[in-house]
Amino acid sequence: MAAERKTKLSKNLLRMKFMQRGLDSETKKQLEEEEKKIISEEHWYLDLPELKEKESFIIEEQSFLLCEDLLYGRMSFRGFNPEVEKLMLQMNAKNKAEEVEEETVELDVSDEEMARRYETLVGTIGKKFAKKRDRANYEEDENGDIKPIKTRKMFLKPQD
Amino acid sequence: YVPVKGDHVIGIVTAKSGDIFKVDVGGSEPASLSYLAFEGATKRNRPNVQVGDLIYGQFVVANKDMEPEMVCIDSCGRACGMGVIGQDGLLFKVTLGLIRRLLAPDCEILQEVGKLYPLEIVFGMNGRIWVKAKTIQQTLILANILEACEHMTADQRKQIFSRLAES
Numbered sequence: 001m002a003a004e005r006k007t008k009l010s011k012n013l014l015r016m017k018f019m020q021r022g023l024d025s026e027t028k029k030q031l032e033e034e035e036k037k038i039i040s041e042e043h044w045y046l047d048l049p050e051l052k053e054k055e056s057f058i059i060e061e062q063s064f065l066l067c068e069d070l071l072y073g074r075m076s077f078r079g080f081n082p083e084v085e086k087l088m089l090q091m092n093a094k095n096k097a098e099e100v101e102e103e104t105v106e107l108d109v110s111d112e113e114m115a116r117r118y119e120t121l122v123g124t125i126g127k128k129f130a131k132k133r134d135r136a137n138y139e140e141d142e143n144g145d146i147k148p149i150k151t152r153k154m155f156l157k158p159q160d
Numbered sequence: 161y162v163p164v165k166g167d168h169v170i171g172i173v174t175a176k177s178g179d180i181f182k183v184d185v186g187g188s189e190p191a192s193l194s195y196l197a198f199e200g201a202t203k204r205n206r207p208n209v210q211v212g213d214l215i216y217g218q219f220v221v222a223n224k225d226m227e228p229e230m231v232c233i234d235s236c237g238r239a240c241g242m243g244v245i246g247q248d249g250l251l252f253k254v255t256l257g258l259i260r261r262l263l264a265p266d267c268e269i270l271q272e273v274g275k276l277y278p279l280e281i282v283f284g285m286n287g288r289i290w291v292k293a294k295t296i297q298q299t300l301i302l303a304n305i306l307e308a309c310e311h312m313t314a315d316q317r318k319q320i321f322s323r324l325a326e327s
Contacts, residue, residue, distance in 0.1 A: 062164045064285070070263040073168045073283040074216065074241045077274035080292070084280060087241045 161186040161256065161286040163222035168242070170251065170284030171215045171230065183215055186253075186286040189227050193217065197231035199239035207244070214245040214290060216282055245282060249292030250299050256287050258310050269309050272321050273302065 013019060020028060061067060072091035076084035127135060133153075163169075163185060171183035174190060182190040193215065198207040209215070217232040232242040262270060263283055273279075279293040279302060289306060293299045301324070309317065 063166045064164075064260055065166060068260060068263075069265055070260065071265060071267075072241070073263065073285070075270070075274075075282070076280040078278035080278040080280045080294075084241060091240070 163187045163191065163219050163228040164285075165219050165222045167222070167285040168216065168218045168283075169230070169286040170245070170282060170288040170290055171217065171286075172251075173209060173211050173213045173215060176209075176211055181209060181215075183217075183230060185228070185230070185284075186288065187228065191219070191228040191230045193230050193232070197233050198243055199233055199237065209244055214251060215243065216245050216284065217242050245290055246292075249280070249290050250303055251288055251290045252303050252307065253287050254289055254307055255310060256285070258306075259283055259285060259287060259289070262306075262309075268314070269306075269317065272317075273305065276302075276321070276324060 009019075015031075020031075064070065072088060074084050075088055076082075079085065161169075169185050171185045171191060171193070173181050173193075174184045175182040179195055181193045181195065183193050184190050195201060195206055195209070196203070197217075198209075201207050215230075215232060217230040218234075219228055220231050221229040232239060232244075234240045234242070261267065273281075277293060277298055279291060279298070281292075281302075282290040284290075289303075291299055291302045291306070293302055305320065305324075308320075312320075
């Protein structure tokens with residue numbers, strides 16, 4: 001019962017962008033090429049046979065750095081210049097695609113101490129911003145840490 | 161020497177005109193180096209570069225149609241060892257082939273040289289080497305060795321190194 005004839009869409013409609021999103025990139029390229037071939041009389045063109053662009057397997061490289069895998073040019077031996085020695089390790093490690101071991105930052109303050117400091121910090125700063133009424137609610141813990149009390153005085157609706 | 165993009169070279173500042181330095185790299189033309197191409201350089205904060213200074217930098221533009229341009233900064237904006245090369249030391253020229261041999265990953269010459277005494281070397285791909293050691297004598301010895309390595313065989317080299325190690 002359903003019409004089995006496909007509705008014929010016009011060429012212009014097919015060329016619109018929203019119709020082309022579904023197409024593969026290859027078909028898109030082909031369509032583009034075909035469009036380019038439609039040469040109007042205003043365009044000047046060479047009457048040559050069609051030439052397809054071949055994939056070139058040749059890459060031109062002028063720098064020796066990549067061809068011979070050269071080392072970094074700045075070097076220092078026996079600790080003459082410690083910064084350059086650090087650089088040497090970094091740059092040459094990059095070349096060999098090894099992971100640089102030097103990224104371990106030494107911790108001055110351990111994680112636990114940091115957490116403890118943060119706890120007290122939250123309390124003291126919170127106290128600064130609390131209203132006068134609430135400041136009295138801040139208790140002092142045994143260790144001297146200030147802990148804020150979370151209970152707030154809310155408005156209680158009067159019961160009729 | 162033919163400037164190639166991406167090559168690290170040692171250049172000598174020959175002139176300072178306006179915002180750029182003219183740097184002699186041993187090619188057919190002097191390369192231009194903008195004063196902003198240093199780490200941490202701004203319009204107010206100019207780098208301390210004088211005429212006659214040695215610069216270690218890399219080429220950003222280097223083709224046969226244009227004047228070569230170099231910079232002392234990498235793509236992230238860090239210096240990475242480039243910039244003005246410090247005081248003292250000696251700059252001398254060798255052949256380009258020798259530089260490439262010395263910078264090869266498995267270079268014995270450098271390993272042996274490094275065992276002699278504390279020193280610092282900078283290799284420029286344009287055939288220039290800058291060396292620095294604690295005394296002038298050591299620096300000169302180093303320069304002579306590197307220049308002579310061009311023509312020596314491995315055995316001769318080892319002889320010389322052993323003689324030096326003794327003295």
